Amino acid sequence: MTMTSATVVEPRALLLAQNRWHPVEIAFWLATLLPFYFFPSYLSLASQIAIAALFALSLDLILGYAGIVSLGHAAYFGMGAYTVGLISKLGWGEPLSLLVVGALSAGLLGYVTSFIIAPFRHLTLIMITLGIGLLLLEAANSASWLTGGADGLQGVRIWPLLNTFEFDLWGYTAYSYSLIVLFVVFLVARRLIHSPFGLALRGIRENAVRMPAIGAPSRTHIRKIYTISAIMAGIAGALIVETTETVSLEALSFERSADVLVMLIVGGAGRLYGGIVGSIIYMVARDQFSGVNPQYWYFWIGLLLVAIVMFLPNGVLGGLQRLTAGWKSRKP
Amino acid sequence: MIGPFVAVMFDGFAYGMLLFLMSVGLSVTLGMMNFVNLAHGSFAMIGGYVTVTLMNHLGWPFLATLPAAFLVAAVFSVAFERTLFRRLYQATDLDQVLLTIGLVFMSIAAVAYIYGTELQPIHVPDYLRGFVTLWGVNFAVYRLFLVAVALAVSALLVVGLEYTRFGAQVRAAVDNQRMARGLGIDVDRSFAYTFALGSGLAGLGGALAVEIVGLDHSFALVYLVYVLIIVSVGGLGSIAGSLLAAIVIGISDTAGKYYFPYLGAFLIYLVMIIVLMWRPAGLFGRR
Amino acid sequence: MTAPVLATEGLDKSFGSLVVASGIALAVPQGARYALIGPNGAGKTTLINLLTGMLAPDAGTIRLGGQDITGLQPHERVKRGLVRTFQINTLFPHLSALEAVTLAVCERRGFSGTWWRALTAYRQDIDEAYDILVKMMLGADCHRQTRELAYGQQRLLEIALALATRPKVLLLDEPAAGVPREESAELFTAINNLSQDITVLFIEHDMELVFRLASRIIVMVGGSILLEGTPEEIAADPRVREVYLGGARHG
Numbered sequence: 001m002t003m004t005s006a007t008v009v010e011p012r013a014l015l016l017a018q019n020r021w022h023p024v025e026i027a028f029w030l031a032t033l034l035p036f037y038f039f040p041s042y043l044s045l046a047s048q049i050a051i052a053a054l055f056a057l058s059l060d061l062i063l064g065y066a067g068i069v070s071l072g073h074a075a076y077f078g079m080g081a082y083t084v085g086l087i088s089k090l091g092w093g094e095p096l097s098l099l100v101v102g103a104l105s106a107g108l109l110g111y112v113t114s115f116i117i118a119p120f121r122h123l124t125l126i127m128i129t130l131g132i133g134l135l136l137l138e139a140a141n142s143a144s145w146l147t148g149g150a151d152g153l154q155g156v157r158i159w160p161l162l163n164t165f166e167f168d169l170w171g172y173t174a175y176s177y178s179l180i181v182l183f184v185v186f187l188v189a190r191r192l193i194h195s196p197f198g199l200a201l202r203g204i205r206e207n208a209v210r211m212p213a214i215g216a217p218s219r220t221h222i223r224k225i226y227t228i229s230a231i232m233a234g235i236a237g238a239l240i241v242e243t244t245e246t247v248s249l250e251a252l253s254f255e256r257s258a259d260v261l262v263m264l265i266v267g268g269a270g271r272l273y274g275g276i277v278g279s280i281i282y283m284v285a286r287d288q289f290s291g292v293n294p295q296y297w298y299f300w301i302g303l304l305l306v307a308i309v310m311f312l313p314n315g316v317l318g319g320l321q322r323l324t325a326g327w328k329s330r331k332p
Numbered sequence: 333m334i335g336p337f338v339a340v341m342f343d344g345f346a347y348g349m350l351l352f353l354m355s356v357g358l359s360v361t362l363g364m365m366n367f368v369n370l371a372h373g374s375f376a377m378i379g380g381y382v383t384v385t386l387m388n389h390l391g392w393p394f395l396a397t398l399p400a401a402f403l404v405a406a407v408f409s410v411a412f413e414r415t416l417f418r419r420l421y422q423a424t425d426l427d428q429v430l431l432t433i434g435l436v437f438m439s440i441a442a443v444a445y446i447y448g449t450e451l452q453p454i455h456v457p458d459y460l461r462g463f464v465t466l467w468g469v470n471f472a473v474y475r476l477f478l479v480a481v482a483l484a485v486s487a488l489l490v491v492g493l494e495y496t497r498f499g500a501q502v503r504a505a506v507d508n509q510r511m512a513r514g515l516g517i518d519v520d521r522s523f524a525y526t527f528a529l530g531s532g533l534a535g536l537g538g539a540l541a542v543e544i545v546g547l548d549h550s551f552a553l554v555y556l557v558y559v560l561i562i563v564s565v566g567g568l569g570s571i572a573g574s575l576l577a578a579i580v581i582g583i584s585d586t587a588g589k590y591y592f593p594y595l596g597a598f599l600i601y602l603v604m605i606i607v608l609m610w611r612p613a614g615l616f617g618r619r
Numbered sequence: 620m621t622a623p624v625l626a627t628e629g630l631d632k633s634f635g636s637l638v639v640a641s642g643i644a645l646a647v648p649q650g651a652r653y654a655l656i657g658p659n660g661a662g663k664t665t666l667i668n669l670l671t672g673m674l675a676p677d678a679g680t681i682r683l684g685g686q687d688i689t690g691l692q693p694h695e696r697v698k699r700g701l702v703r704t705f706q707i708n709t710l711f712p713h714l715s716a717l718e719a720v721t722l723a724v725c726e727r728r729g730f731s732g733t734w735w736r737a738l739t740a741y742r743q744d745i746d747e748a749y750d751i752l753v754k755m756m757l758g759a760d761c762h763r764q765t766r767e768l769a770y771g772q773q774r775l776l777e778i779a780l781a782l783a784t785r786p787k788v789l790l791l792d793e794p795a796a797g798v799p800r801e802e803s804a805e806l807f808t809a810i811n812n813l814s815q816d817i818t819v820l821f822i823e824h825d826m827e828l829v830f831r832l833a834s835r836i837i838v839m840v841g842g843s844i845l846l847e848g849t850p851e852e853i854a855a856d857p858r859v860r861e862v863y864l865g866g867a868r869h870g
Contacts, residue, residue: 011717011745011746011748011749011761012739012742012745014715014717014762015717015718015738015739015745016739019737019739063426069425069426069429071429116605116609119612120608120612122366122425123362123368123425123564123568124564124608124612124613126368126425126429127560127561127564127604127608128605128608128609130557130560131561131601131604131605131608132601132605134557134597134601135598135601135602135605138597138598138601139598142594142595142598191734191735191737192734192735194737194738194739195733195734195735195736195737195738196722196725196730196731196732196733196734196736196738196741197731197732197733197734198734198738199714199718199721199722199725199731199738200722200725200726200731200732202711202713202714202718203711203714203719203722206710206711206712206713206714207709207710207711207712209709210705210709210710210711210780211694212692212693212694212697213671213693213694213697213702213703213705213709213780213781214697214702214722214723214726214727214780214781214783214784215694215697215698215702215723215726215727215784216694216722216726216731217694218694220732221731221732224732224734228734254553258433261430265430295440295441295444295445295449295549296441296445298437298438298440298441299437299438299441299442299445301434301437302433302434302435302436302437302438302439302440302441303434303438304434305430305431305433305434305437306416306431306434306435306438308430309420309423309427309430309431309434310416310419310431313427
């Protein structure tokens with residue numbers, strides 16, 4: 001990039017280019033409509049994938065962008081899920097309002113716990129996130145009179161969406177609903193990434209030591225993104241209950257936290273689409289190998305993790321980025 | 333009234349000593365190299381399965397399997413360290429976590445494949461069974477044995493650290509790696525030996541644990557959590573910290589489950605979070 | 620008599636038996652160019668860590684513009700105008716130079732928490748960041764990622780980041796560290812051209828830089844201030860020569 005003293009470089013040029021919607025992005029979102037026409041018998045799965053993608057996106061915001069390694073993100077997913085489940089058991093099953101309440105309750109939990117995690121880094125932080133997740137799981141397990149324990153909640157009934165669209169076994173409503181919610185949340189995330197706050201988060205990830213030295217209140221930033229992420233995870237949790245009318249301890253489990261981490265890493269963290277791509281790959285693969293004993297599934301997942309760390313550290317999207325030289329929007 | 337209380341305390345103490353054996357290696361190696369090795373639980377599990385295999389399939393006496401458990405776990409750890417871990421000493425926490433979690437998953441699946449998912453049967457020799465009555469309280473012989481072994485190991489570790497040249501090198505490397513290298517200490521080699529030793533101890537702990545807590549394929553993950561809690565609470569690189577934390581966790585867990593079964597494992601997670609918030613580097617940690 | 624813009628009294632810090640700061644007393648007037656020199660381990664970087672709040676003192680006070688800042692968090696001190704650079708490049712590897720400096724500007728202006736407006740909407744602030752980079756001779760490479768910049772450019776970016784916060788007092792920790800003689804001219808120009816509104820205290824081992832830039836020199840040894848004076852006084856003092864063995868340039 002050369003410059004003569006006469007040329008004025010438009011400093012915003014490259015930044016503006018990053019904001020623009022790349023044609024591949026548009027194609028991707030159009031492609032999410034394909035299951036309606038080409039895989040109508042897989043709409044339930046597609047709905048599960050959309051929800052997993054949303055959950056992975058929420059993790060990406062704290063892990064890929066702010067650098068917070070969490071082994072307990074299922075806490076917020078489960079919080080959203082159980083809130084919806086419990087309220088519906090009390091008799092109120094309107095999905096949109098339940099979604100909002102589920103999101104808010106997860107957000108509240110996220111806000112409170114954000115004060116606990118914000119001052120820490122490295123192993124201490126990892127342990128605290130793990131501890132919070134396990135704590136909530138244990139609490140839910142013990143309070144089986146409330147949560148239904150290992151069997152889960154019985155009698156969850158969700159009313160038709162907008163009073164017209166029933167959540168049936170075919171999954172049309174489920175997938176449409178999940179896809180729209182995913183897209184809306186995605187738009188919010190995309191905006192956030194390209195905002196000054198998004199830049200600050202990347203600053204924290206890139207060099208947490210330098211941030212206070214330029215006057216950044218890192219802890220405030222971390223608490224904010226953690227809360228936002230918890231809200232999004234709660235939305236995902238709420239969606240899964242609304243579309244499947246079941247909720248059990250599995251929603252709060254370490255497996256759930258580990259799975260979402262794997263999905264994000266497979267796709268590539270810090271690249272906005274990583275969680276979505278990773279979820280598609282993971283969930284489709286899991287569906288294909290659903291006959292296989294869960295033990296053996298985790299063997300291959302383990303091997304995949306080892307392989308990714310050793311050979312493909314930025315996941316699928318990172319690998320693609322290296323391959324395609326002309327990938328315009330240089331994702332951070 | 334006193335009887336059950338002392339018994340519970342002793343059980344918790346014995347459990348803590350077991351956890352100490354499983355944790356001390358991770359604490360020291362984390363303190364030395366800052367390498368987050370979540371596969372440590374797998375080494376403990378391997379030790380357990382070695383003992384079970386040697387006893388049930390090859391008829392070895394229990395005590396003879398203990399050194400074997402130590403050695404096999406140590407050998408596995410050396411293999412992993414050579415091939416995988418040493419490339420990641422400068423890597424991010426996340427990468428280390430992912431790699432070692434991947435290994436944990438693989439080890440759990442491998443063990444489930446070979447041995448199935450049931451609890452592994454074990455029959456410790458008669459002289460280690462039963463109770464002895466001291467001061468009106470019944471103490472389980474096996475637990476006394478456990479405490480004796482753990483104390484012997486602790487004594488050896490302390491003596492080794494304080495009085496041998498190797499120990500001095502380890503202490504220097506934990507204290508200040510850069511300075512230790514500058515003084516000409518071969519930190520990498522010290523680390524390799526320490527890592528093997530620590531993993532071997534975990535294997536020994538796993539072998540001893542079979543009789544107390546049972547062994548199945550989920551052992552690696554379940555006890556990983558306990559080990560991580562102890563290491564974080566005790567402080568990285570501190571043997572005394574691991575010992576204290578292990579005893580605290582062991583007693584809290586045992587007493588907690590006995591007196592407040594409703595709380596279950598809840599209590600130790602809460603203890604951990606509170607301790608870490610008060611002292612992020614652990615009770616005896618630095619930084 | 621105007622109050623010094625940066626002052627400390629009786630600043631102490633020890634780690635166990637290791638004393639890294641003992642009774643440090645400073646009084647730096649506005650617009651001054653002070654150099655802090657001394658052998659390795661004298662406690663110079665420690666002093667900067669104490670001043671910026673990265674290290675808490677065992678005793679003593681720190682005043683900025685007459686106000687006691689001893690209890691303030693590091694980022695709060697930056698907001699008050701006390702800013703530092705690092706001896707080892709402490710930058711944002713995957714951010715472009717422009718993004719990094721813009722981030723500092725956003726933090727200063729207080730809208731780094733805004734998540735619903737695009738960064739590109741803040742035209743003025745991006746332009747300000749760009750102007751700082753141009754002053755640091757990094758304008759042409761502003762879109763390159765920090766980790767791709769040459770070492771000397773990274774040292775300049777270190778200073779650019781600090782300037783974006785509009786400091787009143789700038790603490791430079793060995794700005795020329797690792798920069799070969801041939802490239803240090805740009806660095807010298809950059810520091811020399813800093814506005815008189817900014818008070819500068821810099822640690823350096825490069826004696827040529829010190830004598831060209833500093834109006835006053837403070838010598839530290841073993842955690843204490845040995846003496847301070849004008850460059851001529853320091854150059855002539857036998858104690859300094861003893862401490863430095865001829866003022867050999869740090870490698």
